[in-house]
Amino acid sequence: MENRMITYDMLRKLREFFDGEHLITSFYLSTVEARGDFVERAQKLIDEARKRLQETDYSEEQKKSVLADFDKISEFVRDKLPIEVRDATPFLIKGVAIFSSSARGFFQVYYLPRPLRERVVFDFSPYIRPLTLLLDEYKRYLVVVVDYKKARFYEMFMGSIVDAEKLVDLNLRARLKSPPPRLRRKYDYAIAAHYMNVAESIDLIMSLRDCDLLIIGEPKKLEGRLMAYLPFRLRQKVAGRFEASPSDSIETILKRARKIEEIVEREEEMKLVRELKDRLSEEQFAVSGLKDTLDALMHNQVQTLIVEEGYEVSGVRCPKCGFLGTDEAICPVCGSETLHVVDIVDDAIEEAIEQGASVEHVIEKSLLEDVGHIAALLRFEEEGENAQG
Numbered sequence: 001m002e003n004r005m006i007t008y009d010m011l012r013k014l015r016e017f018f019d020g021e022h023l024i025t026s027f028y029l030s031t032v033e034a035r036g037d038f039v040e041r042a043q044k045l046i047d048e049a050r051k052r053l054q055e056t057d058y059s060e061e062q063k064k065s066v067l068a069d070f071d072k073i074s075e076f077v078r079d080k081l082p083i084e085v086r087d088a089t090p091f092l093i094k095g096v097a098i099f100s101s102s103a104r105g106f107f108q109v110y111y112l113p114r115p116l117r118e119r120v121v122f123d124f125s126p127y128i129r130p131l132t133l134l135l136d137e138y139k140r141y142l143v144v145v146v147d148y149k150k151a152r153f154y155e156m157f158m159g160s161i162v163d164a165e166k167l168v169d170l171n172l173r174a175r176l177k178s179p180p181p182r183l184r185r186k187y188d189y190a191i192a193a194h195y196m197n198v199a200e201s202i203d204l205i206m207s208l209r210d211c212d213l214l215i216i217g218e219p220k221k222l223e224g225r226l227m228a229y230l231p232f233r234l235r236q237k238v239a240g241r242f243e244a245s246p247s248d249s250i251e252t253i254l255k256r257a258r259k260i261e262e263i264v265e266r267e268e269e270m271k272l273v274r275e276l277k278d279r280l281s282e283e284q285f286a287v288s289g290l291k292d293t294l295d296a297l298m299h300n301q302v303q304t305l306i307v308e309e310g311y312e313v314s315g316v317r318c319p320k321c322g323f324l325g326t327d328e329a330i331c332p333v334c335g336s337e338t339l340h341v342v343d344i345v346d347d348a349i350e351e352a353i354e355q356g357a358s359v360e361h362v363i364e365k366s367l368l369e370d371v372g373h374i375a376a377l378l379r380f381e382e383e384g385e386n387a388q389g
C-alpha cells in the first residue's frame with residue numbers, strides 16, 4: 001500500500017502541485033464499521049457534490065475534470081477500498097482521504113488512523129487542513145532494531161511504518177576500514193564503531209524526519225547496548241525498548257513498537273486529563289461538558305479542545321454567523337434560525353482548528369466520562385459581565 005505515511009513535505013508538495021487553473025477534488029470518508037456502509041455513504045456524498053458542482057460557474061472543461069474525479073473516487077471506494085480496509089492488519093485504516101485532479105492526471109490516496117469529517121470539496125487547491133491537524137496531533141517515532149552487526153531503521157507514524165533506512169544515505173561499514181593502529185582488538189573496535197555509527201544515524205534520521213521519540217529493538221542478550229552509545233540528548237527521547245532482531249519482519253517490528261507507542265500515548269492522555277481535572281476542581285482555565293465547551297469555543301477561549309474518541313452528539317449551527325450550540329432554535333448572536341447538526345462535535349473540532357487551538361482525542365473512554373465526554377483547557381477566563389471588547 002502506498003502513501004500510508006503522511007508527511008508535511010508530502011502535503012507541501014500536494015499544495016504546490018496546483019496552479020490555479022485546474023480544479024482538484026478532496027474527498028474524506030470514514031471506514032469505521034459503526035458508521036454503516038461506507039460505499040453507500042460515499043455515493044451519497046458524491047451525488048450531493050455533483051449537484052453542487054452544477055450550480056457553480058466553472059467552465060465546462062473544469063466541470064468535466066471534477067466529474068471524472070468523482071467517477072474515479074467512486075470506483076476506488078467501491079472496488080478497492082473494502083479490500084484495503086479488510087486486509088489492513090496490522091495497519092489500521094479508519095478513514096481515507098483522496099485527492100484527484102483528472103485534468104492533470106493526478107490521483108492520490110491517504111489512509112487515515114482516525115476518521116475525519118466526511119466531505120467532498122472541489123477547489124483550485126487541495127483541502128488538506130484536516131490532514132495537517134492529524135500530523136500535529138500524532139508523534140513520529142524512529143524505531144531502530146540493532147544487534148552487534150546490523151541495524152535497521154523504521155519510521156512509525158499514525159499506526160503505520162516505513163523503512164526509514166532507505167530515506168537516508170547510509171554506509172554503516174565505511175568507517176570500519178581503517179581502525180587506528182593503537183587499537184589491537186579490532187573486533188571490539190568494529191562493534192563499538194558500528195554502535196557509534198548507528199547512534200549517529202539515529203541522530204541524523206531523527207532530525208531529517210522530524211521524529212519526536214525513539215524506540216529501540218534489541219536481542220535480549222544485547223539489551224541496553226545501544227543506550228550506552230547514545231548522547232544524553234537522544235537518551236532523553238527513548239520511549240521504550242522491545243526484544244527484536246534486525247532480521248525480523250516489518251510486521252513483527254510494527255506490532256511490538258506499537259505496544260510501546262500505545263503506552264506512551266496512554267501516559268500522555270492521563271497527563272492531559274489530570275491537568276484538566278486539576279483545573280476543573282480549582283475552577284480555573286477549564287470547562288467541561290458540551291454546553292460550556294461550545295460556549296468557551298464561541299468566545300475564543302479554547303487553548304486545547306479535549307474530546308473522547310468517537311463521541312458524537314447532535315446540536316445546532318447558525319448558517320449565518322457560524323454559532324454552535326446544543327439546542328438553541330434562534331442564534332443568540334445574530335438572531336437567525338439555527339440548523340440541526342447530526343454531529344456537533346465535528347463542528348466544534350473544525351472551529352477549534354480554525355481558531356488555532358489544538359485538539360486532543362482521548363482514546364480511553366472512562367477518562368472523560370465524568371466530565372461529559374468533551375472539555376477544554378482555556379487560554380483565559382471569561383471576563384466580568386461589564387467588561388468591554
Ligand SMILES: [Zn+2]
Nearest residue numbers: 318321331334
Ligand atoms: Zn448566528
